[in-house]
Amino acid sequence: MMGFGIVMPVIPFFTERLARATGFSGKNIPLHVGLLTAIYPLMQFLFAPLWGRQSDRVGRKRMLLIGIAGSAAAQILFGVSTSLWLLYGARAFGGIFSAATLPAASAQVADMTSVAGRARGMAWLRTAVGLGSIAGLALGGVTARKDLHLNWSAGHFLVDGFSIPFFLAALLMLFALGIAALWLANSSSSHPAPDGDEEKPDRGWIAHRAIRFALGLTAGGQFALAVFEGTFALYAQKRLGYGPVQVGVVFMVCGLVMSIFQYLAVRFLSQLLQPLHQIVIGFMLMGVGQLILPFVQPPLVLLAVGVIGFGMALVSPNLAAQISRLAGNRQGQSLGWQSAAESTGQVAGPLVGSLLFSLYARLPYLLAGAFLVGVGASAAFTKSAKVRGARNADG
Known part of the structure; x- marks a missing residue:
């Protein structure tokens, strides 16, 4: 997630510089920002189920090592790119290999936890993911320097002030690679399938109604979050006068709230509220945060972003735990599908958001906020309908 986060504060400024250097029109910069943001999760969408299924076969550790090594190489390539086409290639390469990491890590957690402790384990994992995003946001916002007199070129590659955060990210990834290679234990699934599903073939797993419902909520939540993530740097630059550092701070607040x-x-609310109730509240909070975001000025921008982050903190681990609980002995495959669902939203969000932003700067947040409130209401209605149906059946 550091690879995804590190780009967010920098990408509008980096893209603008390369676009102007290679003769692209400045009017197309929002489109390229959206496409560069989206291509990373698009590759995750395509490859996460494949990597997840492979982790069920060969173990989680090997997939994690492959993913980390490939992601480090992608960061280096991104940092030395001198054209938009090289940026696209580096982002695609990074998305392919990062797709091996999260499904394998999620499956490793599922292998090591009981069904009762699954939500807590997934919350810890999502906290680690959030901290990775925060580290990426911090590196991208603070270390990307326009004023640094660093300029070294070789052919189609260039090292300058914008290269520093990507090189630091690659170095940290290589450090993590060494730790994982030396100390991470391998695992494979040992969980039984849910009741009545022991003989269900793999193709039938995705047909489970509850699984489809959870995957749909996952995609919807990530879509709306990605609308915010994919457009806020543009919005902050145009409407608030923010630079990379200020944008990085805002993203860090969002990631920090989500991580904490x-x-x-999950630990404390799980004693008071059922997972679906937490998910509904989370969607509602995310919607409110997006709706108020375009109408506030600093420092209230941080409050709106914090509400968005808190809502996602309720949604993400509960959905991951629900999908894992229903997966049985197909942990890698199921969590690969969840990663693909997240990537679906992360692909569509920046593209739709950048298109809406080009029409009206506030429009992405207004529509995303209304969408989130609608999803929350729909989930609540579905839960109520199930309860009424169960009561009628008992009666």
């Missing part, structure tokens, strides 16, 4: 409350909310 993913664990705290």
Whole structure:
């Protein structure tokens, strides 16, 4: 997730510089920002189920090592790119290999936890993912320097002030690679399938209604979050006068809130509220945060973003735990599908958001907020309908 986060504060400024250097029109910069943001999760969408299924066969550790090594190489390539086409290639390469990491890590957690402790384990994992995003946002926002007198070129590659955060990210990834290679234990699934599903073939797993419902909510939540993530740097640059550092701070606040409350909310609220109730509240909070975002000025921008992050903290670990619980002995495959669902939203969000932003700067947040409130209401209605149906059946 550091690879995804590190680009967010920098990408509008990096893209603008390369676009102007290679003769692209400045009017197309929002489109390229959206496409560069989207191509990373698009590759995750295509490859996460494949990597996840492979982790069920060969173990989680090997997939994690492959994913980390490939992601480090992608960061280096991104940092030395001198054209938009090289940026696209580096982002696609990074998305392919990052797709091996999260499904394998999620499956490793599922292998090591009981069904009762699954939500807590997933919350810890999502907290780690959030911290990775925060580290990426910090590196991207603070270390990308326009004023640094660093300029070294070789053929189609260039090292300058914008290269520093990507090189630092690659170095940290290589450090993590060494730790994982030396100390991470391998695992494979040992969980039984849900009741009545022991003989269900793999093709039938995705037909499970509850699985489809959870995957749909996953895609919807990530779509709306990606609308915010994919357009806020443009919005902040145009409407708030922010630079990379200020944009990085805002993203860090969002990631920090998500990281802290993913664990705290699941640990304490799980004693008071059922997972679906937490998910509904989370969607509602995300919607409110997006709706108020375009109408506030600093420092209230941080409050709106914090509400978005807190809502996602309720949604993400509970959905991951629900999908894992229903997966049985197909942990890698199921969590690969969840990663693909997240990537679906992350692909569509920046593209739709950048298109809406080109029409009216506030429009992405207004529509995304309304969409989130609608999804939350729909999930609540579905839960109520199930309860009424169960009561009628008992009666």
